[in-house]
Amino acid sequence: MHIVEIGESTQQATAHALREAVFVQEQQVPAELERDALDPLCRHVLALDADGAAIGTGRLAPDGKIGRLAVRADRRGEGVGEAMLRRLLAIADDQGLRATYLHAQLRATALYARNGFVAHGPRFVEAGIEHRAMRRQPGAAFAIDDLQAAVDATVTLVHGARRALWLRSRDLDPGLYDHPEVLQALRRFATAGRDGRVQVLLQDAAAAQRGHAPLLALAQRLPTVFAFREADDAVDRAFAGAFLVSDGGGYLHRPLGHRFDGEAAVALPGRARQLERQFAPVWERSRLCTEFRALGI
Structure with missing residues (x-):
């Protein structure tokens, strides 16, 4: 062809x-x-x-x-x-x-x-x-105004990831990471056979578990792909925002994690790398979510 x-x-x-x-x-x-x-x-x-x-x-x-x-x-x-x-x-x-x-x-x-x-x-x-x-529109950020816009941006970011996603959230954001289209995109990424990795950094792991977040059930079936930690340091726990970063160079950043408005880009690698570098040290000093082990995670 x-x-x-x-x-x-x-x-x-x-x-x-x-x-x-x-x-x-x-x-x-x-x-x-x-x-x-x-x-x-x-x-x-x-x-x-x-x-x-x-x-x-x-x-x-x-x-x-x-x-x-x-x-x-x-x-x-x-x-x-x-x-x-x-x-x-x-x-x-x-x-x-x-x-x-x-x-x-x-x-x-x-x-x-x-x-x-x-x-x-x-x-x-x-x-x-x-x-x-x-x-x-590569090379430019665009506004996210509501939940549906956040869902649409998230789906594209997950589909555009090559091998890694970094997700920071308070409690897996009910409405967003339990949306069927987002879960379908994550499932496709996780089963694509590319040795993909999704690192999920939570502010409140207990809330996600109490809410029976569907992403936890997906991670139970794909434990080699998904890893969960909870922010343990007092300064880290005070972080108010939430974001998703893709190694494809895109991101979705929400300044207030309990809201869905913010900004996103599908190809703005400089800003995506900034968020990834912000994520990495917090991930290293955060605790493993051992309470998820009963779920096989």
Whole structure:
């Protein structure tokens, strides 16, 4: 498989045929919605197999919107969509676009989250299919205003982690780290076979245990991935904030741990390293959560 940018009318016709097969015939999108006036203005890519047959296509609009990402049915699950997405992001970088965005079908949000896109806003129906808006702005922080925004940022950070996550929380933040989408992302990270590690530093371990935090149950099944400690030093226990840091260079920082507002970034490694360095010495002088041993943690 290789990805090429479309430069000939014959390739454009091939892309349209593939889009029609996927969107119109398979997903029942009305044909008049699949084609639009933006097509001639967009940059298009094709994924070709070893024999030169088209197996996927996608496009980038002048305003940074990525769309019409389609993969032939018999070649799904092989990374074709992700390869095309990364090529389109490279084209966006070459064009100097500081941000990209898209409307993601719900079943594809994890793909985009792995590549730095953060969901925002409610679900909506487009061409009869449920979607969420997602955006990507590397090198910049953005505001987190409420619980849903914190959930969306957390999902992207976990999906974007390579091998390590550092989490500091008072009591595993009910509403956030027990959210099904966050737990699903953490489960996927922990079972990806990359020797991943999640270090969780708590202010109040007893509260998390009394609340039967679902993350504890997940950690019970995956004890080699998750490690828990509780801040023991008086100064450390007075820390009011909470944060999540990914070794992918992203973070979510909340100045007040009992609230969900704060700021996040998916690719701001300097700030992420600052938070990691802040985490490390506190982790070393904190106590192991031996009371979790009965849970197998």
